Amino acid sequence: MSRKLPQVPPEITALVPYKPGKPIEELERELGISGAIKLASNENPLGPSPRALEAMHAALTNLHRYPDGAGFALRQALAARFKVGFGQTCIGNGSDEIIEFLARAYIRPGQMALAARPSFLMYSKLVQVAGGRLVETPLDADYRIDLKAMLAAITPETRLVFINNPDNPAGTAVSRRQLGEFLDRVPEGVLVVLDEAYIDFASDPEVAQGVDFLDHPTPVVVMRTFSKIAGLAGLRIGFALGPEEVINAFDRVRQPFNTSSVAQAGALAALGDDEFVARTRELVWRGLQDFYRCFDELGLFYLPSQANFVLVKVGQNAPAVADALLRRGVIVREMTSYGLPEFLRISVGLDAENARFIKEFQAILKG
Numbered sequence: 001m002s003r004k005l006p007q008v009p010p011e012i013t014a015l016v017p018y019k020p021g022k023p024i025e026e027l028e029r030e031l032g033i034s035g036a037i038k039l040a041s042n043e044n045p046l047g048p049s050p051r052a053l054e055a056m057h058a059a060l061t062n063l064h065r066y067p068d069g070a071g072f073a074l075r076q077a078l079a080a081r082f083k084v085g086f087g088q089t090c091i092g093n094g095s096d097e098i099i100e101f102l103a104r105a106y107i108r109p110g111q112m113a114l115a116a117r118p119s120f121l122m123y124s125k126l127v128q129v130a131g132g133r134l135v136e137t138p139l140d141a142d143y144r145i146d147l148k149a150m151l152a153a154i155t156p157e158t159r160l161v162f163i164n165n166p167d168n169p170a171g172t173a174v175s176r177r178q179l180g181e182f183l184d185r186v187p188e189g190v191l192v193v194l195d196e197a198y199i200d201f202a203s204d205p206e207v208a209q210g211v212d213f214l215d216h217p218t219p220v221v222v223m224r225t226f227s228k229i230a231g232l233a234g235l236r237i238g239f240a241l242g243p244e245e246v247i248n249a250f251d252r253v254r255q256p257f258n259t260s261s262v263a264q265a266g267a268l269a270a271l272g273d274d275e276f277v278a279r280t281r282e283l284v285w286r287g288l289q290d291f292y293r294c295f296d297e298l299g300l301f302y303l304p305s306q307a308n309f310v311l312v313k314v315g316q317n318a319p320a321v322a323d324a325l326l327r328r329g330v331i332v333r334e335m336t337s338y339g340l341p342e343f344l345r346i347s348v349g350l351d352a353e354n355a356r357f358i359k360e361f362q363a364i365l366k367g
């Protein structure tokens, strides 16, 4: 290559590539070990929904055809399930892509979106790619999303407000009453986005469910994913429910075949796999209790979680503890990139995986 490339604009150069949890195979290669476990990416340890697997196998024979770009069957099922109109549904290549639709459709240079800090890292990235700015309000003293601070931070330039409920990485959740009071006060011209990637794990009946607020005068978009509860993170499919006008805007900015036919088939089947959902929830709730017992015994501060992971305060040596766990073949999430360097986030695994984490964690902290 001898000719000069066009310059990458400085606002793109300034972006930091997303650092996902280390894949198991990479860790094993690096350390020369086998049998490592990953409790770092909030995945479903049970594997994919069996119904989804079956439907995806059947869908393979049709891979020579383009997918249904409108996602008709899946969107019809979503509309029936959540009692909304077909035109109020949309599907994305993971809910990550829905965040991208929102940024592309609603954010222009100089405009602003709002989210809590720390929160899911993709909000800031995708808003910045669209030329906008993400303003962040800190979580409150109880590590909950501070809705009052968010209201106060809304300006005439604010287009989107992201509320991650339950919150990643805190695991805390906003109640129905709190969300209702917040929405009552949001000014005109703002779209509230409820990112419910973890809502299926919430055990507290008071936790707000976005679908109950779709008719609120303040416009609301609810985002959910098949990555977590349905065990389909590798398939890349999520969905959104919201006002038809918003879904129309998404249709204008998205690729025509943004989700694959196999993903649509898998998601459709997963939507009816209630048995798998129940089994996943039970596993997660049991695993959380095991983690809490361990942290109580060690006298560590942690946040009781409404999601499938827990945030625990280990102290200044948290990165070193994460590293020591890695060397023992247990991958957890170190929280420096979220601005919580004293914490670790541990995703619930299978019972035996949780027990292994607990054993190694105790050994490291006591040793």
Ligand SMILES: Cc1ncc(COP(=O)(O)O)c(C=O)c1O
Residues within 6 Å of the ligand: 041, 042, 093, 094, 095, 096, 097, 120, 164, 167, 168, 195, 197, 224, 225, 226, 227, 233, 236, 237, 238
């Ligand atoms: C809060 C939150 N939102 C959205 C996503 C994106 O999920 P996906 O793109 O796999 O649907 C994640 C994934 O970890 C998440 O934690």
